[in-house]
Amino acid sequence: MNGPAGDGGAVRLGASRRPGSRARRKGREMRAWCSVGHYLQGVDVIGRVGQYASMFGKNHLFLVDSFVCQMLGEGLYGAYPSLDGCTYRTLTFEGEISRKSISRLGNEAGGEFDVIVAVGGGKVIDVAKMVAAQSGAALVVCPTIAATDAPTSAMSILYSDEGEMNEIVLHVKNPDLVLVDSKVIAGAPTRFISAGIGDALSTYYEGESNWKTGHANYVWCQGEQAVGTVAGRAIARACMETLERDGRAAVKACEQSTVTPALENVIEANILMSGIGFENVGCSLAHGLGNAMTVLPDGEKSMHGERVGFSTLSLMIAEDYPSEEVERVARFCRDCGVPTTFSELSLAPSDDDLRKVAQAAMQAESWGASPVRLCGAEVVDILKATDALGRRIAQE
Incomplete structure (x- = not known):
């Protein structure tokens, strides 16, 4: 069940895989637990994302959707002038999260970053998990909506280019930090x-x-x-x-x-x-x-x-x-x-x-x-x- 090279050791579950081969509780099975590393929630916390992300590294790659860029603007990067030695750059993601789009985004990202900051909804978050797993970078997630439980999980849902769900990827670890701005959620x-x-x-x-x-x-x-x-x-x-x-x-x-x-x-x-x-x-x-x-x-x-x-x-x-x-x-x-x-x-x-x-x-x-x-x-x-x-x- 180990994932292919480049998925950071992830496990892949086909979305159409037949049931029946998974573990059953009999009293002596291994129990397992996972969870996000850190979770912070409150009003106006997103303006301090650079400060929090700097706990995990100095070179930050923001993955955002175009709507988030328009909504948050430069306020997203307000903390950076006061952060010694921290750099950031931004890539936008639109469309379906598919193997093709992940490969394209990975090529655009290059390798000059040690922290990925995902800002947006479930799809940009899931693609950021894939890029983080492939690169070994730390992952900070800033959801702008509370529409799913994707932000804290170690899972990415992949689709075909036509929008049909076709793959579930289980990553080795959950995001290092999930930062939830309650004011942003309330405004959605x-x-x-x-x-x-x-x-x-x-x-x-x-x-x-x-x-x-x-x-x-x-x-x-x-x-x-x-x-x-x-x-x-x-x-x-x-x-x-x-x-x-x-x-x-x-x-x-x-x-x-x-x-x-x-x-x-x-x-x-x-x-x-x-x-x-x-x-x-x-x-x-x-x-x-x-x-x-x-x-x-x-x-x-x-x-x-x-x-x-x-x-x-x-x-x-x-x-x-x-x-x-x-x-x-x-x-x-x-x-x-x-x-x-x-x-x-x-x-x-x-x-x-x-x-x-x-x-x-x-x-x-x-x-x-x-x-x-x-x-x-x-x-x-x-x-x-x-x-x-x-x-x-x-x-x-």
């Missing part, structure tokens, strides 16, 4: 925090799937496999409890671009708790289904966390959670702006479309983490049942 469109809630919502339920089956987690173990830790499971539960307590208030705060304690808590849940939870316990049906939706022509019109949030309800239906709990979570999703219907995902799927999603999902590595075994027709029915539940609740 509310849709991003809602999508992050959808992604983080899956952490507890998918973690429980893995805990029941003893499926391997996503911690790099030099090609070996390991199961989740009690600590990882506890953080996954705390993530869910934080969302339920503060999610609605956090969305309201974001609508006003206001930083409140509730928003701070949900930012931490979306990025830190969800990131630690999914890596250390694992993913299952929600990510299998959510990622599989990208096989549809309109699948990429919705965000990752929106698809995963919808698919968490599908997981709960598939694994026979009490109907009262499923409806409670569905209402929570609706209150927080997480899609609960196909139309809210910009989809109008035919039965044939749903069969394609089911087929792709059942090939996912994470599919084997679930304690239930489903045929394609059952998966189609579960997706339809999720949509029907969402439409019914929307009419109440």
Whole structure:
């Protein structure tokens, strides 16, 4: 399972790999844990990114998307005049994160840097992880949205040039520092925090799937496999409890671009708790289904966390959670702006479309983490049942 030369010893999991070969909990398996090296969150911290990055080296390469350049401007580099001996330069990244784009960016980057600073959303963060792994540079991540748990993880999701997910790469180590500016997060469109809630919502339920089956987690173990830790499971539960307590208030705060304690808590849940939870316990049906939706022509019109949030309800239906709990979570999703219907995902799927999603999902590595075994027709029915539940609740 060791990755190819140039990936820094990473492990590659094909996005369409069949389940069944991963570790199962029997009582004596190796347990494994990983987490980000340092995590700092607060108002206006992004202006001090140079100061924090200088803890890891003097020559800094910023990887940003063009929108971030326009939004933050020179304020991103304000600390550098006072930093003795520190240099920086900036490359912009746009488009899909594919093997081709990673190679191009690596060539543009050259080798004159010892710290990579990723500023932006999930794709620029994932490509920065790849370049850091290949170069051996330290990695500082500054997310400008809280739409996924990508910032803290040691994982990159790769796509084809056409936008279809086709590869998962597990890196040897997590980012050295994740720096989250709460004011920047609050100023982003509310849709991003809602999508992050959808992604983080899956952490507890998918973690429980893995805990029941003893499926391997996503911690790099030099090609070996390991199961989740009690600590990882506890953080996954705390993530869910934080969302339920503060999610609605956090969305309201974001609508006003206001930083409140509730928003701070949900930012931490979306990025830190969800990131630690999914890596250390694992993913299952929600990510299998959510990622599989990208096989549809309109699948990429919705965000990752929106698809995963919808698919968490599908997981709960598939694994026979009490109907009262499923409806409670569905209402929570609706209150927080997480899609609960196909139309809210910009989809109008035919039965044939749903069969394609089911087929792709059942090939996912994470599919084997679930304690239930489903045929394609059952998966189609579960997706339809999720949509029907969402439409019914929307009419109440």
